[in-house]
Amino acid sequence: MALMFPCPQCGSRPFTEFWCGGELPDGGHGAAGDIEADYARVWLKRNVCGDQPERWFHHAGCRRWISLTRHTVTNLIHDVV
Amino acid sequence: MPKVHLRSHTLEPSYDVVIIGGGGHGLATAYYLAKEFGVRRVVVLERAYIGSGGTGRNTTVLRANYKTPETIRFYKKSFDLYATLAQDLDYNMLRSERGLLWLAHSEPQLRNQRERALQNQHFGVNTVFLGAEQVHEVCPQLDMTAGSKRPILGAAYHPPGAIIRHDAVAWGYAAAAERLGVQIHQGVEVTGLRIEGARCLGVETNRGFIGAGAVLSAVGGYVTQIAEMARIRLPIVTHPLQAFVTEAYKPVLDRIVASADLHIYISQSARGELLVGAEIDPYSSYATRSTFPFLASCASRAIDLFPFMARLRILRQWTGVCDMTPDYSPLMGLTAVDRFCISSGWGTWGFKAIPASGILMAELLASGKVPPLMAPFALDRFRWDRAVPERASAGTH
Known part of the structure; x- marks a missing residue:
């Protein structure tokens, strides 16, 4: 069985209907000209082995972004917004 | 030994x-x-x-046909070291030169593969561009229509491409x-x-x-x-990469065939298994579980290129995790x-x-x-x- 996502609009749908938008960055925007903060936010990844906050886009459904926490080993999903 | x-x-x-x-x-x-x-x-x-x-x-493929000057130089050194590695280490590695075909099924890929051949030649890597007829000559086992879906228009051919144990x-x-x-x-x-x-x-x-x-x-x-x-x-995200092999079959495929449009590559191992690999899973994960959606879609694309594979049974499927960089x-x-x-x-x-x-x-x-x-x-x-x-x-x- 494919990995299923609980979309708040469409219900439980297979992952092939979604695009993965990657992990949520933990730092905010840097102050103007703060190159270090911007560099870290754009390029450097936490790449968590465990529960990871992520964004997914339901391209073959409601076409909305959803935020959720997915375990990167077990694929268990919770905290869907 | x-x-x-x-x-x-x-x-x-x-x-x-x-x-x-x-x-x-x-x-x-x-x-x-x-x-x-x-x-x-x-x-x-x-x-x-x-x-x-x-x-x-x-999936044991050796090649040096990259795109950027920095990478071509690097992998050419690696490829050359691999060529004599068995002698250097006094250990049989079953290295076998097969010739690697990189298929193009679309105009953008044709341009890409033509450019790749020229870039490779400039850096002393043996890659040539082949039209559809020459592709058929090099690998007559291919269905040139790719299952009537994506006709093969040409390919970059890298004759030294090899596999090794x-x-x-x-x-x-x-x-x-x-x-x-x-x-x-x-x-x-x-x-x-x-x-x-x-x-x-x-x-x-x-x-x-x-x-x-x-x-x-x-x-x-x-x-x-x-x-x-x-x-x-x-700047690394970990993605799984899956592959599978069929049961051993008589020697039937002497080339390594890759297709960037179909996201797939196929070779036959020394044991006779047909080895099929593809692109990384579309989301990050540290799991080394294999998935059925991958197997189904990858097998169907393999059959598009080689219709005889429809009759082969799948022996084994596995997964590794890759440290992917943005470039x-x-x-x-x-x-x-x-x-x-x-x-x-x-x-x-x-x-x-x-x-x-x-x-x-x-x-x-x-x-x-x-x-x-x-x-x-x-x-x-x-x-x-x-x-x-x-x-x-x-x-x-």
């Missing part, structure tokens, strides 16, 4: 170089440190067994390194790095502290966890922590890089200077907008 078994050693309190990760990269670095640079107090620490990660899970590469390097005095410890897991004043003094393990003149992380998909121990964040090029070199180096970001083609990566990392560890071939792949290149974009030559492996 010498008998291979790892000797058991007593773990010493310190070494000149501690290498984390007993895959091809770690073992090759240890071998070249001892062989080329005379550094023999070297230990390789592997938490499972040697070659248990990407080295034992890849992947476990033998790990074991060959391990045995040769041991003969030169390198110690290899399996079942030793690194749990931390001891860092004082921005300088790495050694590693904490499940067997206690081990001091080191220098530490190298030669870890693949799990490199983020090692880098975290030094408070280093990397698909490796991250290797010095870090902000003195005496701590990283070789990672090998993504989906680390196996092809093993000899070059090993000899260059050995040079860096022995001399402290970054060799010119390694310099473009510096860990902080994104800070300076110096990406080495190789994604165009990926598509598949």
Whole structure:
């Protein structure tokens, strides 16, 4: 069985209907000209082995972004917004 | 051929170089440190067994037909070292030159493959562009209509493309390194790095502290966890990469066939299995589970190219985890922590890089200077907008 996502609009749908938008960055925007903060936010990844906050886009459904926490080993999903 | 078994050693309190990760990269670095640079107090620490990660899970293709000058030079060195590796290590690796076809089913891919052939020739790599008729001559087994879906329009043909026995590469390097005095410890897991004043003094393990003149992380998909121990964040996301083999079949496919449009590549192993691989899974994960959606879609694309495969049974499917960088090029070199180096970001083609990566990392560890071939792949290149974009030559492996 494919990995299923609980979309708040469409219900439980297979992952092939979604695009993965990657992990949520933990730092905010840097102050103007703060190159270090911007560099870290754009390029450097936490790449968590465990529960990871992520964004997914339901391209073959409601076409909305959803935020959720997915375990990167077990694929268990919770905290869907 | 010498008998291979790892000797058991007593773990010493310190070494000149501690290498984390007993895959091809770690073992090759240890071998070249001892062989080329005379550094023999070297230990390789592997938490499972040697070659248990990407080295034992890849699809064994060797090639040098990349796209950017930096990468072509690097992989050409690796390819050339592989050519004589069996003799150098005195270990049979069943290397077999097959010729690699990189198919184009669309106008953009035709342009891409034509450009690739010219770029390769410029750097002395043997790649030629073939039209559809010549593709049929080189590999008459192909369905030139690709299941009536995506007709094959041409291909970049890389005649030296080869396959090699992947476990033998790990074991060959391990045995040769041991003969030169390198110690290899399996079942030793690194749990931390001891860092004082921005300088790495050694590693904490499940067997206690081990001091080191220098530490190298030669870890693949799990490199983020090692880098975290030094408070280093990397531009790496871990993705699974899957592959499968069919039951053994009579010799039927003498080429390696890859298609960037269909995201698939196929070869036949020495045992007769047809080996099929594809692109990385579309989301990050550390799981080495295989999935049915992958198997179904990959098998259907394989049958589009080779209709006879519809009658073959699938024998085995497996997964490895890859450390993917944004530009698909490796991250290797010095870090902000003195005496701590990283070789990672090998993504989906680390196996092809093993000899070059090993000899260059050995040079860096022995001399402290970054060799010119390694310099473009510096860990902080994104800070300076110096990406080495190789994604165009990926598509598949």
